[in-house]
Amino acid sequence: MSSIFLPPPTQQIHCNITQRAGIKLSVLRLDLMHPWVNGNKWFKLKYNLLEAEEKNFSQLLTFGGAYSNHIFATAGAGKLFGLQTIGVIRGEERLPLNPTLSFAVQQGMQLVYCDRTTYRQRHTTELHAQLKERYGEVFIIPEGGSNLNGVRGCTEILPEVGDFDIVCVACGTGTTFAGILLSLTHKQRGIAFPILKNGSFLQSEIDSLLQSYLASGLPTPNNSVCTGELICDYHFGGYAKINDELLKFSQQFHQTHGIPLDYVYTAKMFYGVMDLLQKEFFSKGDRILLVHTGGLQGNLARDQSALRIEQRLQER
Numbered sequence: 443m444s445s446i447f448l449p450p451p452t453q454q455i456h457c458n459i460t461q462r463a464g465i466k467l468s469v470l471r472l473d474l475m476h477p478w479v480n481g482n483k484w485f486k487l488k489y490n491l492l493e494a495e496e497k498n499f500s501q502l503l504t505f506g507g508a509y510s511n512h513i514f515a516t517a518g519a520g521k522l523f524g525l526q527t528i529g530v531i532r533g534e535e536r537l538p539l540n541p542t543l544s545f546a547v548q549q550g551m552q553l554v555y556c557d558r559t560t561y562r563q564r565h566t567t568e569l570h571a572q573l574k575e576r577y578g579e580v581f582i583i584p585e586g587g588s589n590l591n592g593v594r595g596c597t598e599i600l601p602e603v604g605d606f607d608i609v610c611v612a613c614g615t616g617t618t619f620a621g622i623l624l625s626l627t628h629k630q631r632g633i634a635f636p637i638l639k640n641g642s643f644l645q646s647e648i649d650s651l652l653q654s655y656l657a658s659g660l661p662t663p664n665n666s667v668c669t670g671e672l673i674c675d676y677h678f679g680g681y682a683k684i685n686d687e688l689l690k691f692s693q694q695f696h697q698t699h700g701i702p703l704d705y706v707y708t709a710k711m712f713y714g715v716m717d718l719l720q721k722e723f724f725s726k727g728d729r730i731l732l733v734h735t736g737g738l739q740g741n742l743a744r745d746q747s748a749l750r751i752e753q754r755l756q757e758r
């Protein structure tokens with residue numbers, strides 16, 4: 443199953459900021475693993491797909507918003523591995539479909555729109571039972587691939603990567619970070635950057651995810667878990683909120699280092715790290731690894747207002 447994916451390359455970042463800070467900065471390019479199914483999304487899906495296959499399911503059903511990286515990746519994975527896919531989409535249908543949803547439909551995903559009140563029930567057995575009654579035997583993957591299978595996949599993000607002291611990742615639900623913390627040694631540090639406002643609540647979510655994981659008996663690469671740190675100051679107003687400064691930063695970063703960033707997740711984390719380097723948050727000699735978790739499809743699909751801001755910036 444993994445053989446169609448390219449091993450993610452690690453790219454060094456050299457600039458005045460890294461030089462002044464006296465650190466080594468690298469980026470793990472999970473975004474380059476596959477054009478459709480990449481980033482942390484592949485790692486979160488992997489064991490869900492394997493479980494579905496083992497249990498002989500031929501249909502996957504999952505949940506997401508209209509711009510969801512997870513919907514995009516699940517549709518792509520369904521097509522690649524010969525599984526039917528159903529995407530339960532929050533909100534009403536809007537035509538023409540945006541690039542995320544039209545890609546999903548092209549891959550054969552059946553879209554089912556769901557009002558916001560019903561969508562809030564997406565984790566309940568009642569809604570799952572209703573969906574199974576309507577669509578037959580479906581293997582249900584939670585929104586974002588955020589379950590213990592998702593954590594398990596994310597324990598496999600780092601092991602092949604060379605030496606580093608600190609790993610940084612953008613954080614939505616904390617599933618990816620939980621997997622990463624399970625794969626670090628005690629000499630390493632994990633730092634997550636919540637992209638939601640007031641993201642400190644994620645600490646207890648991550649702790650309980652880790653507790654459930656450890657209690658489940660699923661494999662732990664180091665038989666231990668590292669404590670991680672959340673840095674909650676780089677949310678730019680909350681989920682999917684962007685401003686001129688963030689857009690300008692991602693454009694410049696792309697131009698200078700050849701690494702595109704998505705506005706919702708990776709741009710905020712990369713901005714945060716570059717800012718912290720200038721504030722001497724890290725120690726000289728630190729080898730810092732940034733995990734590029736993908737999500738670039740969202741830049742195409744995200745509302746035209748981002749493009750309008752970009753145009754405005756270019757006109758200045």
Ligand SMILES: Cc1ncc(COP(=O)(O)O)c(C=O)c1O
Nearest residue numbers: 614615616617618707735736737
């Ligand atoms: C591109 C990207 N980066 C980071 C994340 C955050 O992952 P998590 O929800 O596991 O914290 C997501 C959401 O899954 C994502 O789509």
